[in-house]
Amino acid sequence: MNNALGDEQRDALQELMNISMGQAANSLARLIEAKITLSIPKISSVTPSEFVAMLSSEGMWHTRQSFLGSVKGEVVSLQSRLGCEAIAELMEYQLPLSDTTREELLLELSNILAGACLSGFAEQLALTAKLSMPTVFDPEKLSPDHYRWANTLSMEVEFKIESSQFDSKIVICLEEDSISTLLNRLNSLLE
Amino acid sequence: MTTQSVLENLTAKLPLGVCVLNDQMEVLYWNDFFADRLNISSDDVKGQNLLTLFPNEAKYLKKKINSVFVLNNASFSYWEHRPHVFLFSSSRPITGEETLMYQNIEFLPLDVTDNKVKTVCMIVQDVTELASYYQGQKELSEQLSQEHNALQELNRKLEEAQNQLLQADKMAAIGQLAAGVAHEINNPIGFINSNLQSLEDYAVKLLKLVNFYEKVVHKTQNKTFIALQKDMQERMKYQFIREDMPELVAESIDGINRVSEIVKSLKAFSHVDSSEWQYADIVEGIESTLKIANNELKYNVEIHREYQQQLPKLFCQPMQLNQVFLNLIVNGAQAIVDKGHIYITVSATDNDYQVAIKDTGCGISKSAMNKIFEPFYTTKPVGQGTGLGLSLSYSIVQKHKGNLVVTSEPNVGTTFTVILPILTPEQLLPEASAPA
Numbered sequence: 001m002n003n004a005l006g007d008e009q010r011d012a013l014q015e016l017m018n019i020s021m022g023q024a025a026n027s028l029a030r031l032i033e034a035k036i037t038l039s040i041p042k043i044s045s046v047t048p049s050e051f052v053a054m055l056s057s058e059g060m061w062h063t064r065q066s067f068l069g070s071v072k073g074e075v076v077s078l079q080s081r082l083g084c085e086a087i088a089e090l091m092e093y094q095l096p097l098s099d100t101t102r103e104e105l106l107l108e109l110s111n112i113l114a115g116a117c118l119s120g121f122a123e124q125l126a127l128t129a130k131l132s133m134p135t136v137f138d139p140e141k142l143s144p145d146h147y148r149w150a151n152t153l154s155m156e157v158e159f160k161i162e163s164s165q166f167d168s169k170i171v172i173c174l175e176e177d178s179i180s181t182l183l184n185r186l187n188s189l190l191e
Numbered sequence: 192m193t194t195q196s197v198l199e200n201l202t203a204k205l206p207l208g209v210c211v212l213n214d215q216m217e218v219l220y221w222n223d224f225f226a227d228r229l230n231i232s233s234d235d236v237k238g239q240n241l242l243t244l245f246p247n248e249a250k251y252l253k254k255k256i257n258s259v260f261v262l263n264n265a266s267f268s269y270w271e272h273r274p275h276v277f278l279f280s281s282s283r284p285i286t287g288e289e290t291l292m293y294q295n296i297e298f299l300p301l302d303v304t305d306n307k308v309k310t311v312c313m314i315v316q317d318v319t320e321l322a323s324y325y326q327g328q329k330e331l332s333e334q335l336s337q338e339h340n341a342l343q344e345l346n347r348k349l350e351e352a353q354n355q356l357l358q359a360d361k362m363a364a365i366g367q368l369a370a371g372v373a374h375e376i377n378n379p380i381g382f383i384n385s386n387l388q389s390l391e392d393y394a395v396k397l398l399k400l401v402n403f404y405e406k407v408v409h410k411t412q413n414k415t416f417i418a419l420q421k422d423m424q425e426r427m428k429y430q431f432i433r434e435d436m437p438e439l440v441a442e443s444i445d446g447i448n449r450v451s452e453i454v455k456s457l458k459a460f461s462h463v464d465s466s467e468w469q470y471a472d473i474v475e476g477i478e479s480t481l482k483i484a485n486n487e488l489k490y491n492v493e494i495h496r497e498y499q500q501q502l503p504k505l506f507c508q509p510m511q512l513n514q515v516f517l518n519l520i521v522n523g524a525q526a527i528v529d530k531g532h533i534y535i536t537v538s539a540t541d542n543d544y545q546v547a548i549k550d551t552g553c554g555i556s557k558s559a560m561n562k563i564f565e566p567f568y569t570t571k572p573v574g575q576g577t578g579l580g581l582s583l584s585y586s587i588v589q590k591h592k593g594n595l596v597v598t599s600e601p602n603v604g605t606t607f608t609v610i611l612p613i614l615t616p617e618q619l620l621p622e623a624s625a626p627a
Contacts, residue, residue, distance in 0.1 A: 107267065108267075116264060
């Protein structure tokens, strides 16, 4: 089984991601009635230590949620601590945020973004994936030495809300077995 | 059984709350979980608005459910954030401590046509058990960490106390050693002293004798004898010896007197636990204390004395009071960083004695001020302070029914004032008879 991603496949995947991310941004924009900008999706194969390094960024909150279906994996979100209050206001939370309401906000936001990204992506490739409840986690406690996988396919995109300094990154990570499922779908699309 | 009835039977028995809503927030179906708790059957509730059924949480429910309709994406509610969206009573009414059910809720898009959500399914999960377990764990871990901190603090204190005890032990050992050495030195000092006295006497006599011989030789008018005598005196440097010898002897006597003074003071101080009550001269005590402390003082401290004339004798434990003065003077000297002054003022009224010891040292910080009389409290580096000096002084002064007052200003200096009431033996020692 070859899990390597060719250039052609990468381009196709990027294009697909671009469309689904656009939908995600659209969803969020409709909900909070604010303009949102998107980065170009970044698609890469990462090792456990690269994965942990990718998440260890200062000043961010982290959430994760798993998905199950014809493809399996986890969605990790990074959300900037800066600008949290502004987005809380847009989403009609009571200010100032307590620890509890801030966590609630983070989980709701990441769920919206992850749900939109994943469903757009799965729909276009005719795959199914159902998300579970997101939870907050601390990347400091991750230890790459204990991972049972060697490579994951990560699809990363960044959302920025123009009116505030809020910044959010959604990373969809596919399980090793699911990568070949994805590649098969991509190949049949490309043929 | 038809599939429909199997499903109906199943949802009725699910340990989850299931409720289906249309986009008007009207209930289309709910299972027994809701029906049993609210006493409204699924048939009766059909068409009723969820928000009017639960007015208290209407705002939150509306927001959550709306987002599912708009985004076609599941939404979640957590017990950590919203423990009791539906005010259902606890699933453990008898044994549980909780009164309300803790819930996780999922809001799922159910019927979706053309990417448009027609109905939303709400699934309520009873997580009371889990929540109370987590809360118990959290409390436990908080308690543990508190206890851990307390233990660490205790450990630190113990270590400190142990260090200080070791230090105190060391000091006591040094004191004993000093007493022993002082005793041993006393004997040779005794005979050196008396020998020196005799030597002084002999030297005077010898010089007189030589003088006499000189005169006798001159009287003979014998040039040979006179020349011989002159030659011999020059060879022996007699002129110099004659002048130097009395000085040498006098200096030695002065030196040995100083040595015996120091030994005497050392002996007195090694008997600090001797607590004899007697009438004593306070100034004398201070002077002998200064001699002891001289080593600490001579390089960087200038002592200024101001003693009132004709001070009365005080009935006290002189050795103990000397210990107090020593502590205060040495503390003052140690507070002086480079060079400084210590002013010692002794005065008395009809009622009490006042001994003020003022230094130009670093002062005592406000935070340290209320701890300085605590046993084992010290700000000095290891080896310099036992943390016992001031507490000991305080208790000694208390025994004299007196008071130890401190005023201090950081970087300016500190003044310790010992106030001792002038009392009769009967007033100080009511249970014991006056000393002989």
